[in-house]
Amino acid sequence: MKKVFFILFISLNLFSSINSFAQKINPGDGVRVAFLDISDVITGDYYIQPNGLLNLPQIGIINTTNKNFSEIKSIIESRYDSLYKNPHLSINALFRINILGEIENPGFYFVSDSEKFTAILAFAGGPTETADLSNILLIRDFESIEIDVEEIIQKGRNASDFGLQSGDQIYIPRRWWADNSGVVTTIISIVALAITSYAVFFQ
Numbered sequence: 001m002k003k004v005f006f007i008l009f010i011s012l013n014l015f016s017s018i019n020s021f022a023q024k025i026n027p028g029d030g031v032r033v034a035f036l037d038i039s040d041v042i043t044g045d046y047y048i049q050p051n052g053l054l055n056l057p058q059i060g061i062i063n064t065t066n067k068n069f070s071e072i073k074s075i076i077e078s079r080y081d082s083l084y085k086n087p088h089l090s091i092n093a094l095f096r097i098n099i100l101g102e103i104e105n106p107g108f109y110f111v112s113d114s115e116k117f118t119a120i121l122a123f124a125g126g127p128t129e130t131a132d133l134s135n136i137l138l139i140r141d142f143e144s145i146e147i148d149v150e151e152i153i154q155k156g157r158n159a160s161d162f163g164l165q166s167g168d169q170i171y172i173p174r175r176w177w178a179d180n181s182g183v184v185t186t187i188i189s190i191v192a193l194a195i196t197s198y199a200v201f202f203q
Contacts, residue, residue, distance in 0.1 A: 025069040026166045027052055030094035032112055033076070037088045042080075045094060045110070058083055069093045069113075095164060099124040101172035102131035113160040120159065120170070132175040139169040 025031075030047035033056065042057045049055075052065035054072070059079035064072050073091045080087055093113040097120075100106040104125025111120050121127060138145040 024166055025064065025072060025093050025095075027064075028096050029166050030054075030110060031056075031072070031076070032090075032092040032094055034090045035087060036090075038084055047094075095159070095166040095168070097164065097167070098169040099172075100169060102128045102174050103172050104128060111159055111164065113158070113164075115159045117157065117159070117162060120164075121172075127172055130174050132173045135173050137171040137173070138164070139171055140165060140167070144171075 025048065027048045027050050030045055031054065032045050034043045040058065044057075046054060046056055048064050052063055054062045054064050056062065056076065056079075059076070062072060062075055062079075067075075076091055077089060080089055094110045095113065096108055097111055098106075098108050099121070103121065104127075106124060109120070109123045111123070127133060135146060
């Protein structure tokens, strides 16, 4: 299947919410912890329980209630730093989002805040052949923001750049011609018949 990649035009209001987006993490979301120089089995994805508790190897339970991601990240770094001297550690938020519409495998996915938009769609198998990538919608709190598709690839934006939040839905609509292929075929047939009739009449 031919893959099409996109540009993203986002309203100023969406960009103004990016900083707050990066700080939000909810029960059902998670964190991705990666050590580059520690042999202990710590690297992995860990998820926040409904009660707001996050359980991590070696450092135990962190209560994430009423804490933004920046605070949670700081606590994790501090606790691991007390166990390992200057560990090379990366910590990313994992947001649970819903990808639906003209996508090969629609459903819920956990997306890192460092993920590229094209990679996010690839998680769900990529867009179908009838997907309208010029009218992708980001649905949040029953409001939709149209994604038009260009700048995000050119500028290499990731999830935190284009403002993805926990609980967001990415909806890929169907191209108009795919829904109206019968109408298009009928119009083409009528036009062809008119041209043929015109040619025969004026011979």
